[in-house]
Amino acid sequence: MREWQKETVYQIYPRSFQDSNGDGIGDINGIISRLDYLQKLGIGLIWLTPMYRSPGNDNGYDIADYYQIDPVFGTMEDFENLLNEAHKRNIKIIMDMVLNHTSNENHWFQEALKSKDNPYHDFYIWKDPVDGHEPNNWVSKFSGSAWKYVPELDQYYLHLYDVTMPDLNWRNEKLRNKIFKMLKYWAAKGIDGFRLDVINNISKAKDMPDDTFATPLDDGRNFYTNGPHVHEYIHEMYEEVFGPHNFVTVGELSSTPISEAIKYTNPKRQELSMAFTFHHVKVDYTNGNKWTLGQYKLSDLTRILSEWQVKMNAHGGWNALFWNNHDQPRAISRFTNDTKYRDQSAKLLAMVEFGLQGTPYIYQGDEIAMKNAYFTDIKQYNDHESINAYNELIDNGVDKNKAIKILQQKSRENARLPMQWNSQPNYGFTTGQPWLKPLHHDDYSVEKVLKMKNNVFDFYRALIFLRKHKQILINGQYKLLNSQDNSVYSYERINNKGKILVMANFTDQVQERKIATGFDLLLGNYEGIELNNETVTLRPYESVMLEK
Incomplete structure (x- = not known):
């Protein structure tokens, strides 16, 4: 451990x-x-x-x-x-x-704008126009095209995020060396690790083809998420910085399947300590679309959490x-x-x-x-993503009240109070x-x-x-109980010394569930919790952690 x-x-x-x-x-x-x-x-x-x-x-x-x-x-x-x-x-x-992008005010990008021959130009991803248009149909995470035209150079630069945030070209070894040098600077300060923003996007497909748009997720990400050299680049960072400094590292890995997350976090591969993945917090996206008044089913949430628990554990991921x-x-x-x-x-x-x-x-x-x-007016928002989403909703015919309700539910500004x-x-x-x-x-x-x-x-x-x-919470095997339950999430953690049972009532109604005998209460979120033989009665939003 x-x-x-x-x-x-x-x-x-x-x-x-x-x-x-x-x-x-x-x-x-x-x-x-x-x-x-x-x-x-x-x-x-x-x-x-x-x-x-x-x-x-x-x-x-x-x-x-x-x-x-x-x-x-x-x-x-x-x-x-x-x-x-x-x-x-x-x-x-x-x-x-x-490490996926910088500000357009970064010295590197200001130099890159000066000419195609500037040594910093190749620190970013540039493409010539295709028939007078963008090089491909990729969409920015902040809405609109992922490409910005620079007339003075007659080229487009890639920005998977805001137009002021050009993507870095990790194929350039000189860029990578600059990045390693910078990471070592902070390591020398005495920090203990890095959380790496959108790190699984740093390697783009070389030919950068159009995406299909067959689903809302086919917006270009098929050609830059977990790209061809991403594991190679991260292992290189491990060898240069993470390993020598015994760093704790966590990668933000949006749109990443479990098989890839295992590769990123299995210690034998020497890449990252752990993975941030987001499938469970997209469970209320309607048909994959974030900006909707979404509802979720508990069984969908528990299925996603459980799949990640079982497979990551089985293959050395974290x-x-x-x-x-x-x-x-x-x-x-x-x-x-x-x-x-x-x-x-x-x-x-x-x-x-x-x-x-x-x-x-x-x-x-x-x-x-x-x-x-629960902001009630778009003027209360500062977040570019939320404001852009609101304007796009209005342009698509959504009335203002509904658009605000969607932001009340989904905007990341909610967490920034x-x-x-x-x-x-x-x-x-x-x-x-x-x-x-x-x-x-x-x-x-x-x-x-x-x-x-x-x-x-x-x-x-x-x-x-x-x-x-409780060692069992670190190394215990995970087992979901009743995968079809849309009211109570029940799971066990099991090792050779015992078992922990977690039961959580996600409703405002009293729920009764049968359990095996022999459990004692470890922790609960209500006072006066009683175990009655082989039944647990859970009050609204009650959760218990039991042990035997």
Whole structure:
């Protein structure tokens, strides 16, 4: 067992975590001021989303300078102080790194624009027009064509994401060497690993053909997702950086089948520590389309989770377990009940996650049951993806009220609300005007939750403790019980010393289920839980973890 397999990761979105200087944007010194809180929670690693110098067109995932901390977050001295203070508390730091693309303000791209002969031109992916049009029909993740024409060069550059984020050309060995040098710079600072953004997109098919558009997923991704040399490139990074520095690495692997995720994370291949995959959080996409008012079936959700559990375990892969992150709406609003059964729902989701095999991730605010923003006007949104999606919905004839409801359900801005610390204005996040308007109709905060009996925060602490001390949660085999159940998710973890049973009622109705005898209660999200012979009665959104 590797040490990080029993630890819990806490994801911080710095812009929204804690502001220390009143400018309305969270910063490094704000994070430092909350390290004792995170130590109390019991987490072992922090994942920081990007804090490099950036114009902010994609909230930091458009990097203008890989070597500089963006002044909005602080200084390099502040960052070094954060590293030191975290390490004093036995908390490791994982930095987010974007290697598929840069900002168009990056020095490399500014040089690439000067001429086709410039040595940096080949750091990016350029194609000549085809019959006066784009080189192929690939679609940007941010909507529209994935190509941008530059008249001065009579060429298009590829941008799988925002038009201001040109894709890097990993076929260029000089680029790869520049990247390895930069990664080693951060390793020398003393960081403990990387979360690698959209890393499975870095290798594109050489001929870059048109996609078929037979389904909403045939938008070009068939020719750049898990491309021809991606494993080769990541192994090269392992040999150059990850292995020598004993890094914890997690790859964001959207649209990746289990067979590929196993390749990325089987330690024998020397690539990544674990995989972020997203099939389970696309379960409410209607016919694969995100921007719909989607509904989900619990049996679909459990089938997906179970398939990944069984196959990754069988072939040496390792999952990163999560419900929420900076790109996902809050699961408590999406899959459970964030009003009447808010506390029970938050605890249920936590228990289901922590009972699975993999490394659990807590996204800031999960531990106090933060919920979706429920913004009512497009003017409240900052996120380019959400605004573009809204405009596209309107252009396609969707009325404004429905378009807003879709964003209320699916926008990633839901996860980017400022952290709710106390009962002061703006929840104590800032003394100034927050960059994103917080909710003013929600009375939940760290201050309030910590005063509550049997609160969500302490429930997470208990789960983190169990992960560290129950070997069965690390190495136990996974078994789904009743795959057709659309009300209760029941699964077992089994090893040669015993068995753990997790049961979670995803409905607002009382549910009864039969179980084998001999189980004792390990943890539950209600008070007064009783086991009655071979039956468990689960109240609305009740979850139990049983052991024998």
